[in-house]
Amino acid sequence: MGYRISIFVLLLGAWVVLSGKFDAFHLGLGVFSALVVTLLSQDLLFKDRKKDLSVRLSETFGFIGYVFWLLWQIVLANAHVFKLAMTREGQKEMSPRVVKLKTKLKSDFAKFVFANSITLTPGTITIQIKKNQFLVHAISEAVEKDLLSGEMEERVAAIFEPELAT
Amino acid sequence: MSFLFLANAPVVDESVQAELSRLEICGMTLAGLGLLFFLGAAVGLFRFPDFYTRMHAAGKGDTLSSLLILLGFALITFDDFSALGWLLLLKIFGIVLFIMLTSPTSTHALMRAGFEDGIEPVTNNPKRKKKGGAKKK
Amino acid sequence: MTTEEFTVCAGVALFVLMLPALYRVAVGPTSFDRLVAVNVIGTKTAVLLVIIGVLFNRVEMFVDFALTYALLNFVGSLAVARFLNRTKPMPEEKTSRGSSRKKGAKAS
Incomplete structure (x- = not known):
């Protein structure tokens, strides 16, 4: 779970830096797409999940x-x-x-x-x-x-x- | 010299810009250093004897000079402390980080491809010097 | 020297320094020499895009271009390196090197 949250935060950070807009619509889109990507492909980023x-x-x-x-x-x-x-x-x-x-x-x-x-x-x-x-x-x-x-x-x-x- | 007309931006009054801020001087120094290192890399690429040694010049000079020039120009453009200014700085840092990660990787990939293709490294042994380097055209 | 003049000078200097690399692209005895030089030119083009952005007062737009250009440059040089690695006449290859290649490919 901790891994999923950290992946989500990383993706959202990348979104915010690249889009550069802070209104509700763009941030909402960012949260939505980061969530979808996290759910679909979260097992790609960190390989060894046994590590704390x-x-x-x-x-x-x-x-x-x-x-x-x-x-x-x-x-x-x-x-x-x-x-x-x-x-x-x-x-x-x-x-x-x-x-x-x-x-x-x-x-x-x-x-x-x-x-x-x-x-x-x-x-x-x-x-x-x-x-x-x-x-x-x-x-x-x-x-x-x-x-x-x-x-x-x-x-x-x-x-x-x-x-x-x- | 004014190139701002190319972007239809308002022309800045020269007298306002006459003195440079400390950030700008730092940025100029960094960019100048980067250009100097790139000079070393370019000359090395031009006159080193074989593929592997040229790789040394390209792989290293490329990384540091891009890094320094980008950081220098990040400082030059970073004049106001607004949110957009910080965002720009972050983006340029992103490019720097990306180049730092990928440049050695692509160097390594090219190096391995060349090695497995059978390019002989030049050594100081005069017998092998004739064969090495330009083996495959 | 204003920042603008410095920016122009830096851009021109960067372009002039790309010429030795361009010479390597044209002359370089092996295809890998050419590829190295193209890689260097590509990275420096990304830097040049940022400089152009500073010149036009539109850095926030040109930074995105530079990022994309660096990405494509990396992927492109990697792809060509892999391609040249595979298309090699096999017959006179020694067995030790052939096996090492497979292992190397797996490790990376």
């Missing part, structure tokens, strides 16, 4: 904190790309390679977040995920060492799978 809603909420807050750390990483990544593209030393430093990486993350969503974070941090891009093996393209040796140190994995694990974090 409070766990989800704490995950969400942890994720927001993680997003800020990730933003800083994205800025670093862009400075790195800028250096590679614009300077001669950068061109010399480049030595692309493909790295295999084993992960301990279990759930699909945690893997998705981890893969996207790898893509957004300096010099690494995820190519492929097979079960618990990641195939990562790294652009230089220093970046590869950074990746294999596993700091990011710890952060993702701390949010989504606390029992796995060290």
Whole structure:
């Protein structure tokens, strides 16, 4: 039930932001359509219903904190790309390679977040995920060492799978 | 320079707009930074040696530069604190969030498609350098 | 510099910076190179739409266009990536890679 209510609130919020009108008619339409969508397809959004809603909420807050750390990483990544593209030393430093990486993350969503974070941090891009093996393209040796140190994995694990974090 | 006639909007008096508010200066700085990062991405896309390295430039430069430019222009347009102004800010945040989610995903999809298509990554090993990159036309 | 001038300059700069990507679309040795460049141009077009909106004082309308454009761009590049992934000559494929492909498809 809690899940249904939260889906309804999410849909209604999206409606209000996108329509931008606050009179009774438009809000009524929004409530009606959000209700219909919630009733018809509520089992599509959250897969694992066994988890308690409070766990989800704490995950969400942890994720927001993680997003800020990730933003800083994205800025670093862009400075790195800028250096590679614009300077001669950068061109010399480049030595692309493909790295295999084993992960301990279990759930699909945690893997998705981890893969996207790898893509957004300096010099690494995820190519492929097979079960618990990641195939990562790294652009230089220093970046590869950074990746294999596993700091990011710890952060993702701390949010989504606390029992796995060290 | 006035482009407002294109939208039939009333032309704003220049003397009123002469000094910039703090929000506008912040927005301009952000948008300028975004343009700078996009310059890096575009040059990288132009001169990196192979598909995978170009992907690095495109996937990262694209995300951050769109993010910064959109946030900058959100600040530039956000001058009054009305409900509509906040709504506009929220919508632009929605676009930013969407780009942040989808850009790495499509990068990853393209990367996998290219890898499984058998494009060889360029490495520093001179023997493989000849084969790599432009294998398939 | 007024905000309006800055907006015009930013739009023009964004357009000029799209040209290297356009070069990649025209020349790029593989079809994936072209696709990457098209993806970049699409994202930047969404940004350009917001800039045009600021210029015309109609941001609330153009933001919707930009959102739709970003959505279509994402779906389009994903669809073309999947399409190019499937239409591949199979015979000389090694077995290990073929099996990995199926697993990869399932995991995503």
